[in-house]
Amino acid sequence: MSGTTPTTPRIALVLAGCMMLVLAGCRAPGKPGPAEPRPDRVMEFAKLYKQNCAACHGEEGKRGLAVSLSNPVYIAIAGKEAVLNATAKGGPGKLMPAFAKSYGGTLTDAQIEVLADGIVRHWGQPQLLAGKNPPSYAATLAGDAAAGNAAYTAYCTRCHAEEAIDKTHIAGPITDANYLALISDQGLRTAILSGRPEEGMPDWRGIAPRPLTDRQVTDIVAWLASLRKTPASPNTASSKEKSHE
Amino acid sequence: MKDLKQRGLRIFQWFEKRTGLLKPLEEMARHPTPSSAASWWYVFGSAAMVLLIMQVMTGILLALVYSPSASNAYASLQFINHNLRLGWFLRAMHGWGSDFMIAIVLIHMMQVFLFGAYKYPRELTWIAGVFLLLLTLGMAFTGQVLRFDQDAYWGLGIGASVTSRIPFIGAPMVHLLLGGPIIGGATLSRFFALHVFLIPALLLAFVGLHLLMVLRLGINEWPMPGRLVRKSDYDRNYVALTKSTGVPFVPDAAWKDAVFAAVILLAVMACAFFFGPFGPGGQPDPTIIQTVPRPDFFFLWLYAVLAFLPPEMETPALLIAPVAIVGGLLLLPLIAGEGEKHWSRRPVAVLMVTLIAVTLGTFTHLGLHTPWSPAMDSWSSDPVPASFVEHRTPLERRGALLLQQKQCRNCHSIGGVGGRRGPALDAVATEMTGDQIVRQILQGGGNMPAYGKALSPEETTAITQYLRTLRGPGLRPAADASQGLQPQNASHPVDSTKGASGAP
Numbered sequence: 170m171s172g173t174t175p176t177t178p179r180i181a182l183v184l185a186g187c188m189m190l191v192l193a194g195c196r197a198p199g200k201p202g203p204a205e206p207r208p209d210r211v212m213e214f215a216k217l218y219k220q221n222c223a224a225c226h227g228e229e230g231k232r233g234l235a236v237s238l239s240n241p242v243y244i245a246i247a248g249k250e251a252v253l254n255a256t257a258k259g260g261p262g263k264l265m266p267a268f269a270k271s272y273g274g275t276l277t278d279a280q281i282e283v284l285a286d287g288i289v290r291h292w293g294q295p296q297l298l299a300g301k302n303p304p305s306y307a308a309t310l311a312g313d314a315a316a317g318n319a320a321y322t323a324y325c326t327r328c329h330a331e332e333a334i335d336k337t338h339i340a341g342p343i344t345d346a347n348y349l350a351l352i353s354d355q356g357l358r359t360a361i362l363s364g365r366p367e368e369g370m371p372d373w374r375g376i377a378p379r380p381l382t383d384r385q386v387t388d389i390v391a392w393l394a395s396l397r398k399t400p401a402s403p404n405t406a407s408s409k410e411k412s413h414e
Numbered sequence: 415m416k417d418l419k420q421r422g423l424r425i426f427q428w429f430e431k432r433t434g435l436l437k438p439l440e441e442m443a444r445h446p447t448p449s450s451a452a453s454w455w456y457v458f459g460s461a462a463m464v465l466l467i468m469q470v471m472t473g474i475l476l477a478l479v480y481s482p483s484a485s486n487a488y489a490s491l492q493f494i495n496h497n498l499r500l501g502w503f504l505r506a507m508h509g510w511g512s513d514f515m516i517a518i519v520l521i522h523m524m525q526v527f528l529f530g531a532y533k534y535p536r537e538l539t540w541i542a543g544v545f546l547l548l549l550t551l552g553m554a555f556t557g558q559v560l561r562f563d564q565d566a567y568w569g570l571g572i573g574a575s576v577t578s579r580i581p582f583i584g585a586p587m588v589h590l591l592l593g594g595p596i597i598g599g600a601t602l603s604r605f606f607a608l609h610v611f612l613i614p615a616l617l618l619a620f621v622g623l624h625l626l627m628v629l630r631l632g633i634n635e636w637p638m639p640g641r642l643v644r645k646s647d648y649d650r651n652y653v654a655l656t657k658s659t660g661v662p663f664v665p666d667a668a669w670k671d672a673v674f675a676a677v678i679l680l681a682v683m684a685c686a687f688f689f690g691p692f693g694p695g696g697q698p699d700p701t702i703i704q705t706v707p708r709p710d711f712f713f714l715w716l717y718a719v720l721a722f723l724p725p726e727m728e729t730p731a732l733l734i735a736p737v738a739i740v741g742g743l744l745l746l747p748l749i750a751g752e753g754e755k756h757w758s759r760r761p762v763a764v765l766m767v768t769l770i771a772v773t774l775g776t777f778t779h780l781g782l783h784t785p786w787s788p789a790m791d792s793w794s795s796d797p798v799p800a801s802f803v804e805h806r807t808p809l810e811r812r813g814a815l816l817l818q819q820k821q822c823r824n825c826h827s828i829g830g831v832g833g834r835r836g837p838a839l840d841a842v843a844t845e846m847t848g849d850q851i852v853r854q855i856l857q858g859g860g861n862m863p864a865y866g867k868a869l870s871p872e873e874t875t876a877i878t879q880y881l882r883t884l885r886g887p888g889l890r891p892a893a894d895a896s897q898g899l900q901p902q903n904a905s906h907p908v909d910s911t912k913g914a915s916g917a918p
Contacts, residue, residue: 198690199502199686200502201691204495204694205696221794223794223796224792224794224798225819227797232803234803340807
């Protein structure tokens with residue numbers, strides 16, 4: 170009994186001391202972190218990109234389904250203005266939605282600016298195409314579909330055909346009317362100009378033995394655009410199918 | 415030392431002579447209790463009271479800083495969390511104290527019910543206890559509103575809309591509660607008054623009544639099978655039992671109460687320390703739609719029940735069930751005030767407790783885990799995992815892109831990522847034929863909206879083509895078996911959507 174009496178208060182003191190230390194320190198696991206800002210006050214590029222862009226353009230701007238934003242060639246050709254415009258107002262093919270509040274989206278103009286600026290600063294390489302004289306991002310010439318057909322057959326069908334010659338890069342046909350209905354002329358032009366490096370599609374310089382000219386690119390797009398038609402609705406397609414089978 | 419003791423005693427006697435308060439208090443503390451009632455099963459009531467005292471103390475401290483106005487409440491919560499030393503801990507104690515209090519009150523109630531302690535002569539003690547339960551729940555709800563965040567805002571909306579369905583007085587009640595027809599400037603003032611003045615005053619009054627009756631009627635003896643309660647001889651038997659086995663409440667029974675209450679207080683502190691305060695979540699602004707509001711833990715069962723009720727059942731259930739439940743609880747001791755106390759002789763009582771516990775537990779679990787809300791930002795933030803897009807044709811990739819853009823992912827996950835409102839699409843092609851997929855997309859059904867008017871034929875084709883590629887490893891796509899039976903089709907592959915793609 171005499172042994173326990175002095176130690177009990179000592180243990181209690183030590184425990185109380187520990188408790189005070191723990192409570193006074195900032196190491197409490199339950200201590201809340203910084204408050205979440207309102208969705209329209211989020212200004213970090215990484216967070217905005219993840220919330221709004223990552224689903225289609227891929228984490229880190231690559232391996233996505235839409236244009237690869239981490240492709241510096243794309244950034245160099247499109248430029249910040251086009252990126253900003255597309256983010257705010259959406260793309261012409263309607264698959265890229267408008268994100269600005271004024272166009273029915275959820276982001277403020279300041280957030281759109283953070284995104285466009287971040288994309289260009291993160292993944293762009295200034296002076297990448299300096300002196301390379303790339304074709305302009307938007308088409309300026311009128312296309313010639315017949316010439317485009319020839320160029321397409323010569324350069325694109327290596328990979329884009331049912332029976333592709335280049336067995337290492339079988340990319341699937343792009344003359345499918347359904348596919349063409351879902352991609353705008355600008356979308357086709359962007360793909361030809363900047364390529365899809367992660368899937369092995371070269372940019373405008375690597376498609377043909379010599380870099381494609383603005384005229385060739387415009388012609389190929391015109392040829393593909395001429396293949397668009399108004400396809401039958403799925404209902405008539407399935408009835409056609411039944412009569413066929 | 416002795417001198418000091420003498421002087422202390424003299425001061426004590428000076429006060430006692432004038433107030434006469436301490437002698438009755440001492441008598442109360444030493445009142446005899448059947449020794450069988452000095453049990454670890456009898457500690458929950460006192461623990462609930464200790465928690466109430468803790469809630470009052472932490473509540474007063476919070477009220478010193480909290481600002482009950484719609485425009486400032488959120489900022490003042492943030493101030494307590496981040497700018498006050500240990501303010502977050504105070505909020506956490508109050509929040510966890512509330513959860514613990516409801517839990518302890520429910521356990522106390524269950525114990526009293528199973529021990530038959532509500533029977534003669536303690537009927538009114540039970541009835542006061544039912545009001546205490548309702549008041550405790552009222553405190554929890556009003557407290558959730560004062561934590562003015564998105565959960566509070568939308569929870570209040572639900573509360574108001576439930577109230578508005580009461581016939582005749584619904585609208586005036588809502589007006590009274592919210593201080594207007596909608597959640598506005600006066601709303602928080604009303605709830606502050608309820609949470610800080612009205613309900614606590616009633617709560618303390620009922621606790622006083624409850625305690626008075628416990629002291630007056632004595633603590634319920636440990637029930638024995640076969641020892642029936644009869645109004646004619648219960649009092650005599652109880653007095654005899656207390657005489658023969660009685661022990662003073664303090665200290666013989668009270669030390670267990672003290673130890674348990676201390677354990678509970680430590681548990682509240684530990685939860686507060688390790689898990690922190692509840693919220694505040696997002697700002698209470700109805701224009702922010704990126705939110706999945708959920709009620710606090712003890713209202714989750716109600717949230718689940720309301721979610722599962724068919725619409726036409728809502729109003730009857732909301733108006734009849736609470737009246738029936740509260741009425742049943744209030745009438746219980748009046749109907750079953752005599753007879754057997756021991757749980758082993760009351761199978762219906764045991765079954766009822768089990769059924770209610772399982773029901774509440776199941777609904778709480780459903781409330782916690784059922785993905786009722788789509789993942790509203792999945793379409794823009796969750797990429798389709800790489801293995802689900804590799805080796806696809808350009809058209810199929812467009813289909814995958816459309817799957818994002820049309821926000822299908824908000825309800826359908828792929829590769830475990832995405833909403834869980836609808837079925838996962840990982841292997842949809844092994845479950846549905848192309849025709850079935852097209853029909854499902856266009857016409858909807860089984861809780862899925864029809865997308866026929868929102869999709870062009872090309873878009874439908876692209877999405878279907880993509881979905882046709884989603885099948886488990888080594889599995890063949892689902893096929894329409896009837897097509898194989900037609901002789902001219904025998905050599906045809908059954909991938910009927912191939913024709914719809916319009917390949918050149």
